Amino acid sequence: MLLATLAHVSQEVAATSARSRKIALLAGLFRAAGPADVPVVIPWLAGRLPQGRIGVGWQALKDPVPAADTATLTIREADDAVTALAAVAGPGSQAERRRLVQALLGAATGEEQRFLIALLSGEVRQGALDAVAGEALAQATGAPSADVRRAVMLAGSLQSVAERLLADGPDALAEFRLTVGRPVLPMLARTAGSVAEAVEKLAPCAVEEKLDGIRVQVHRRGDAVRVYTRTLDDITDRLPEVTAAALALEGDRLILDGEVIALDADGRPRPFQEVAGRVGSRTDVAAAAVAVPLSPVFFDVLAADGEDLLDLSYAERRTTLDRLVPEPMRVRRVVAPAPDSAEAAEFWRATLGRGHEGVVIKALDTPYSAGRRGAGWVKVKPVHTLDLVVLAAEWGHGRRTGRLSNLHLGARQPDGSFVMLGKTFKGLTDAMLEWQTTRLKELALDDDGFTVRVRPELVVEIAYDGLQRSTRYPAGVTLRFARVLRHREDKRAEDADTVETVLGT
DNA sequence: TTCCGACAGTGGGGTCGCAAT
DNA sequence: ATTGCGACCCCACTATCGGAA
Numbered sequence: 001m002l003l004a005t006l007a008h009v010s011q012e013v014a015a016t017s018a019r020s021r022k023i024a025l026l027a028g029l030f031r032a033a034g035p036a037d038v039p040v041v042i043p044w045l046a047g048r049l050p051q052g053r054i055g056v057g058w059q060a061l062k063d064p065v066p067a068a069d070t071a072t073l074t075i076r077e078a079d080d081a082v083t084a085l086a087a088v089a090g091p092g093s094q095a096e097r098r099r100l101v102q103a104l105l106g107a108a109t110g111e112e113q114r115f116l117i118a119l120l121s122g123e124v125r126q127g128a129l130d131a132v133a134g135e136a137l138a139q140a141t142g143a144p145s146a147d148v149r150r151a152v153m154l155a156g157s158l159q160s161v162a163e164r165l166l167a168d169g170p171d172a173l174a175e176f177r178l179t180v181g182r183p184v185l186p187m188l189a190r191t192a193g194s195v196a197e198a199v200e201k202l203a204p205c206a207v208e209e210k211l212d213g214i215r216v217q218v219h220r221r222g223d224a225v226r227v228y229t230r231t232l233d234d235i236t237d238r239l240p241e242v243t244a245a246a247l248a249l250e251g252d253r254l255i256l257d258g259e260v261i262a263l264d265a266d267g268r269p270r271p272f273q274e275v276a277g278r279v280g281s282r283t284d285v286a287a288a289a290v291a292v293p294l295s296p297v298f299f300d301v302l303a304a305d306g307e308d309l310l311d312l313s314y315a316e317r318r319t320t321l322d323r324l325v326p327e328p329m330r331v332r333r334v335v336a337p338a339p340d341s342a343e344a345a346e347f348w349r350a351t352l353g354r355g356h357e358g359v360v361i362k363a364l365d366t367p368y369s370a371g372r373r374g375a376g377w378v379k380v381k382p383v384h385t386l387d388l389v390v391l392a393a394e395w396g397h398g399r400r401t402g403r404l405s406n407l408h409l410g411a412r413q414p415d416g417s418f419v420m421l422g423k424t425f426k427g428l429t430d431a432m433l434e435w436q437t438t439r440l441k442e443l444a445l446d447d448d449g450f451t452v453r454v455r456p457e458l459v460v461e462i463a464y465d466g467l468q469r470s471t472r473y474p475a476g477v478t479l480r481f482a483r484v485l486r487h488r489e490d491k492r493a494e495d496a497d498t499v500e501t502v503l504g505t
Numbered sequence: 506t507t508c509c510g511a512c513a514g515t516g517g518g519g520t521c522g523c524a525a526t
Numbered sequence: 527a528t529t530g531c532g533a534c535c536c537c538a539c540t541a542t543c544g545g546a547a
Contacts, residue, residue: 019512019543055523057532094524094531127542131512191538214535229535273519276535280521373511398514399541406516425516426538465537468518478518481537508547517537526529 001037003078003108004071005029007115010045014126022128026136035167040079042162046133047124050079050159054086056120060098065105065113073107078116125398130158137162143170151176153185153370156232178308180221180253183228185371187257187300189360189379195348198361198378200339205363206318207344208333210379211297212357213261213275218296220246220254238282240289242296251324253306258298258331268355273468299331299360302368314376315364335364348380357381383463386411386479386497387488389418390458393440394451396425396433403433404440404452409462409482411475411499418456419475419499426483427463436487459491460484467502475499 009029013022026045033041043050081104088096101120105113118124128136134152138145143165151161154176164172178184192198199205215230216239225243227236236243242260262270262278274292281288301321302309309317321330332351336344348359358381366376388409396405406425410418428436436458443454463485470478 017542053533055532059531089523091524125514127513129513212536231534233534272536277520280519280533280535283522375510396515398516400515423517424538427540429540463538470518472518480518482517483538506547508545510543510545512542514541515539518535520535521533522531524529524531526527 001033001041001075002071003073003075003112003115005032006041006044006075007112010115010124010126011111013045013128017127019127019132022126022132023136023139026128026133027139030136030140030162030166037075038166039159039163040075042133042137043159044075044119045126045136046128046130046158047119047122047126048130049082049119051082051086054082054120055088055093056085056097056101058121060094060101061117061121063098063102065102067105067110067113068107069109071109071112073112078104078108082120134158134161137165141165141170143173147173154178154182156183156185178255178303178310180255180303180306181219181224181226183217183219183226183232184255184302185232186215186217186230187369187371187377188373189377190373190375192361192378192380195344195359195361195380198380199336199341199344202361202363202376202378203339203341204335204337205361206314206333206335207347208299208360208362209331209351209354209356210358210360210381211259211261211331212269212272213259213294214279216242216258216260216296217302218242218246218254218256218258218298220249220252220256222252223247235279238279238285238288239294239296240285241294245296245329249324251304253303254301254324255303256298256321256325257300257302258296260294260296262292263295271468296329297331298325298329300368301325302370310368310370313365313367314362317368336361352382381465384466385485386462386464386502387459387491387495388421388462389456389493389496390436390440390443390454390460391418391420391456392451392453393436394423395449400425400433402437404437405433407436407460407484408451409460409479410456410496411502412493412496413499418493420473421475421502422470422473422478422482424462424479424482424484426481428484432484432487439487456493459488459493459496461486461488475503477503 013025085100134148138148151173152158155161217228219226225246227239227242262275278288278292304320334343334347361378363376390407391410392408393404394406396403406423410420440454445453462482464479464482466480467477468480
């Protein structure tokens, strides 16, 4: 199949907003693809490279390359070129990658170039990722979409399901079962504003500690242990403590779901940044493990003695977890039998008092919804707010093109100047974007085409989760997960919060 | 007809490893 | 030694489609 065919379909998918039309377009292309093209066509149209990380980003793609006049490039040839790119390493690799990228783009027409650049930079943005592509796959093959979805969760990727499905038909889906050693997409939680609100919806439910670390899925079969992240990357080699902990358990053929955190001598959790740094360290794991020892803490079990527990209720899975995992390695929790239970509020206070991030409220009767943001899990974290001053704004991309989007946030200093604490683009409705674009243009000092600096007069109310250490910003801290609540036209810059106030929180 | 679940998009900061300077 | 880049951790929130109620 020619790359031009695929690039054109991608463009059509991007051009329509109707999800049903996107699915029909993708399904048509999947049907037309030959068996040899399928392993490439499916991930490409879900916006992903089968080779994974290849070391090419916007920097390697920014130089324009003259386009070919006619479309001759095949999908196979383009895929081979990407494979060659992924293999480049060592001194001179950046230049070599750049050369290979330019050769590939030089063989492509304009439309093909646009698709390849989007694909290589991870910005296909056609309004269709795995879920929509999976739906199209079901349509193209006649398999029930619920079965395709379940197979994808259990396989951890669309691609492997697609290959089996297109080669052997819908019957092949039955082979995708929960298997110890093969990671499944983890269940995620939604957000609620308060514990009372969440318990109201979910009772009878449990309230669990929410630990601020790295999510892990631990598989153990005999002496073989593997540890996977939320995106199913294998990080076993970086977490020897987790392997040791898993081997010390009674049960076998296990899959456990939990979080790794770092604890001080007095049992209080250390900052997320330290945990992330530790998990990211791979060159000298032994030294890193001495500096920041990690503790795995589990909250769910997906398989025990090789048996699939996904469809059991949370209450039943938790009973199994309590049997298999000793108490210090399980998250603390209480059960709130009714919406007005006093236990929930008390547990929330105690959890925050111990220095943890928040709580997760879990309905007792829900199964493990792999890969979903299931309604059965709801997280609640404390929210702080500040009034800060907009110092500058950046022009948006995609659907925010032409709007000033990303705001630079400043806190007041005693001498009347401002110190930048971070940026945010979150929380803005289309109407707010429209309004702030107009307002900030009135305040503009200069515009370099990327950032518009403004007179520091517009006050915004910002919500955030807490402070974290920063080397990027002058105060030495930045806001974690800052988002805009509202513009405060009723406030002047002199009314904004000071750096002292921020640091005092 | 209205409501709501699922999905995609728009990016934030930090940290590590590697290559280039 | 320092800097720049890419990858991958953590993540909040809004808009939209289309099926459920």
